[in-house]
Amino acid sequence: MFRQKDYQYFELAQKKVDEYIIQSGDQLTVQLFTRDGFKLIDAVSGSAGIQATQTQLTGLQYLVDAEGFVNLPILGEMFVKGFTESQLETILSDKYASLYVDPYIVVTVINRRVFFFRGSTSSIITLNQAPTTILEVIAKSGGIPENFKAYNIKVIRGDLKNPQVTIIDLSTLEGLRKSDLIVQSNDIIYLDFRYNVPNAILSPLVPYISLLTTVSTLIVLITTLAK
Numbered sequence: 001m002f003r004q005k006d007y008q009y010f011e012l013a014q015k016k017v018d019e020y021i022i023q024s025g026d027q028l029t030v031q032l033f034t035r036d037g038f039k040l041i042d043a044v045s046g047s048a049g050i051q052a053t054q055t056q057l058t059g060l061q062y063l064v065d066a067e068g069f070v071n072l073p074i075l076g077e078m079f080v081k082g083f084t085e086s087q088l089e090t091i092l093s094d095k096y097a098s099l100y101v102d103p104y105i106v107v108t109v110i111n112r113r114v115f116f117f118r119g120s121t122s123s124i125i126t127l128n129q130a131p132t133t134i135l136e137v138i139a140k141s142g143g144i145p146e147n148f149k150a151y152n153i154k155v156i157r158g159d160l161k162n163p164q165v166t167i168i169d170l171s172t173l174e175g176l177r178k179s180d181l182i183v184q185s186n187d188i189i190y191l192d193f194r195y196n197v198p199n200a201i202l203s204p205l206v207p208y209i210s211l212l213t214t215v216s217t218l219i220v221l222i223t224t225l226a227k
Helices: 085-096 134-140 173-180 197-226
Strands: 027-034 039-041 069-072 076-079 103-109 113-118 121-126 148-157 164-168 188-193
Touching (some): 134 148, 134 188
Parallel strands (some): 113 188
Antiparallel strands (some): 027 103, 069 076, 113 121, 148 188
């Protein structure tokens, strides 16, 4: 999957994403408040008749399905894929305004993460609530080891059957200009191993060189003692 192929490449200059965009597979929490900060309802409870004095959260979460829909209390199914959290908050506030006095909504995506591959090892990096750049993700992972390619960092996005890929080069100042790429949940970041040619050639020969050195030393020692 990580070998260079005829992938689609997405251009960083097309659109700078300032906020996280909700995707399929995201898990959301939704809370409803009045403008003075007093909570009217817990929107995740699913009950239209809940008392205005209720302040306890139920802890329920809402999964955005493969088509981009989420099933919310009272409102039912809504298409949310492609919206930012703040955009969805505005939309939901307008919809709930017909039922509650001057409400405002807090929407949070709670399962934002990327998959980080470094050679044969892998890890899952949790993203910040604020937009997270590729540089921050790499820093969270422990940085780029010396024997990996800082000039060929792949960011793989979308359907793995037809992924979109961009290459980040952190070895040059020009490449650092792309390091403000905002990663999206479920992105795959791959660091490729940088082969050291001299070491690759010499490494298999080390046992033989060691044996030859030992034998040579032994021969010299025996010859010296014989004299």
